[in-house]
Amino acid sequence: MFNFQFSIMKHYAGVFPLLLIASFCSLYSEHQSRDEYLKAYEQRARYETILYDTMQNPGIYGATVRYAENRDLAVADSLLLNCSQIKHPQGDMFWMYPVIGTYLHGKGKMSAAAAAAVRNAWKTYAPYRGDTENHWAMYYASLYLAAEQWRNLPGSEWFNGKSSEENLNDAKEYLIHWIHITTTIGQGEFDSPDYLPEYMNAMTLLAEFAKDPAMKQRGKMMLDYLLADFAVDELGGEYIGGFSRIYQPAVYKPWLSGASAFAYLYFGTGGPVQSGWTLLSALSDYRLPQIIYDIATDRSHPFVNKERKRIRNILRYRKEMNPPVYKYSYITKDYGIGSLQGGILQPIQQHTWGVRYLYGKPTSTIFGLHPYWSGYELAMFFPEERKTMIADVVSSKGTYNKDDKWTSSSPYERTFQHKNTVIVLYDISPGTTSEHIDGFFPKNLQRRIVDPSGWIMCKAGDTYIGWYPLQEYRWMQLKDDEDNFRLRSYKLQNGYVVEVRSKDEVGSFEKFGMMLRKHLPTAVLKPGAVSVKYTTLRGDRMFFAFPRTRMLNGKEVNLGSYKLFDSPFAHADVGSEKLTLTYKNRKMVLDFKKLSITK
């Protein structure tokens, strides 16, 4: 949180700023056979690597590509020896993984001087371990691989004073621990469009280069796991929310997130994206199992995907260190709508719910939030002093204490989703930060009608979105929002109902509007008593009382029954260490207890 290096290295992939969106066409690839898929994959992988042949100053990844392809080795040596990572190391774990990745691709090919420079850097540059899960994945995966390479060295030869064996054991223990909790109670930094790349790079290197067959298998299986987790929540190259962490403006320009580069590389979805994030993946021998590709790309039938994740480590104010997060998504071929249950699930960058659709990229989303910040929230997750932490966070994540921010958790926000209907309620304490709620509506919507019934009716290509505000509001257009529309309501007891349908589901936009007019919510909006009754367009009766009473057709919805994965494509029980993927008559089981992949 506080290491300002991280934020720049986050965006610069530890290498250099590079995110090219070559085209917005081809949002979906045709469904492919294995041979077709592999052929297309090789083309996409080549597309990711070829850039480093033409760049004037490709940096360390210019060396990585040349070593991996066993060509221009003198050039590779020169690029490595003169890159910033070797000459002026900084960036901590964002430094570690490209450096060890490059070394491993170049091992046996690079000059003695280049190899010595890398080894010396691991002795003299002391990376910080970081304070979030993606930091630790990169730190320990890189440290593990380095310790495997340079065995039997004393602590004086390592940046942290530990011997090779101590580093190897420490890193191994952490990685096994992380995989265990991820496959038993869920990932903490889950479904993050901006942090998927960090995990992918860490696991890719383990899968590619770990000498220990068990660790190599763990890396491969976690790649499958991460990409399967993405595949069941993916549409058109983008993650469907909610998310643990996402940056602005990617939260309203989904295409900008690093996950889109991986969607393109592995699923062929979205448009071509060249990104430093995917280089190590593109160079690796890992190939996506066909079943995960099929799951990611078959949107012929709408489906519900339910997942259970966990809150990142809570240090204080709560007894339980990792309470559960419940995620619900509904995905069709045109749109996806998803939500977390609400509340403080992550500090700073939480995205609690949202609609994303194929039309109008890159600004292809509608969502809402209560912009909240507090020292209490931060002190739950970070060890510094509660009363100074806001200023510390703002120095690196400048929107944190802004009324107009677009990412936030809030203790005053809860959701209830059933299929393509989401109800969001707020019971905001007076005097808290930001006494208002906001909704994001893109300026590129084809229609944005405020109907006399109270419904706001939006058309985004073949996707129709209805938003029923429970309190009065006004529209704003701020320059900082790039002139998109902001719905703002200053009522503290508040909420809205959102219905999403596609042309395929309901026919014309006008018909959608007529349906909405017949379905009006009734709400009670008093402090401490905020509730809404609503019958969906499908005829399902929803009753939601803030914060946790959720009734569907008269029966209470038990979020506690959520599994790690529960959808037509993925199934995993809490505590199981096993993920079962199914597609038509095929099945794949990732069993982390046995370290086996069964197809």
Added chain:
Amino acid sequence: MKMPSKIFAVSIAFTLAASAQDTLYMSVLSSHAYRIGAQDNPIVGLFGSADGGNSWHHEGWINYIRVFYTEAASDGTLWSACGNGVLRSTDAGASWKITTGWQITEALKVRADNSDPSVVYAATAYGIFKTTDHGATWKKKSRGLPGRFTADVIIDEQNHAHLFAATEEGVYVSRDAGGHWMLCGLKGKGIRMLLQEQNNPQTLWAGTEDDGLLKSENDGATWKPMNNGLSAKTVYALASNPSDSRLLFAGTHGGGVFRSRDGGEHWTQQNNGLTNLVVHALLVLPSHPQSVFAGTLNGGLFRSDDEGNSWKFVCQPEAQVWGLSVR
């Protein structure tokens, strides 16, 4: 880790005679002066001074490590409580080792047992940990604590098996060297720091998140507020004058430094020249007790040579001086 030869020194224009015995340690957590991508970012981490605070040298881990607090043990070993865990140096900071594994991180305080320097306690965001073999191995010692977060732990100088812990739910005590903990007092209060008076070890002080200072004169059995004149109620630091235990200094959030000349019965604000009023660390120079150092969050290090009547900036502008200690 062997430190690079680059040494950073901060010379300041004080001419006080300093005792050779006093070695001061300043733990600089981070700096708001850090600029993304800049090559001339300020060096943070551990700084030491062997001349009574006249000059400071970077002593520790050269790269970013998030040092919260550093203490020198009776055998000369330096122990640093850091984001990465507990670091140890046995050669006066020339080289360092992270002695803890991945489970022990976000260490906030580290305390070495004066009677047995192989015994060290670490208060961390994940509980209290203890080594009895000079950092070779660590064990969790949190049984009975109300939660994970522990801001401070102190060793009773009368009985080294007695420990006190600052938690988010009050002061906790262990009578068996960390084996078990039980509530000592101040139930429900967030405790930021603890201090045992050197000359009167029955007397304990607790600085709190919202309730100012509290004092116990019976080894923690009962506590009473000591906030007369203490207008800022978040107390991060407390220092007593070694030659006059009635002379106390309190470091607060937003109120700067408060001084008491009557053992905490009355406090007066003493901020002349102190340009940052979030004071997280305080130190009275043992060899020259008129001199007091104040570490601020995001304002660097300040010094007073007149018992707090006036302050001058010393070094580390915009830095978070999280901890000060002396051996």
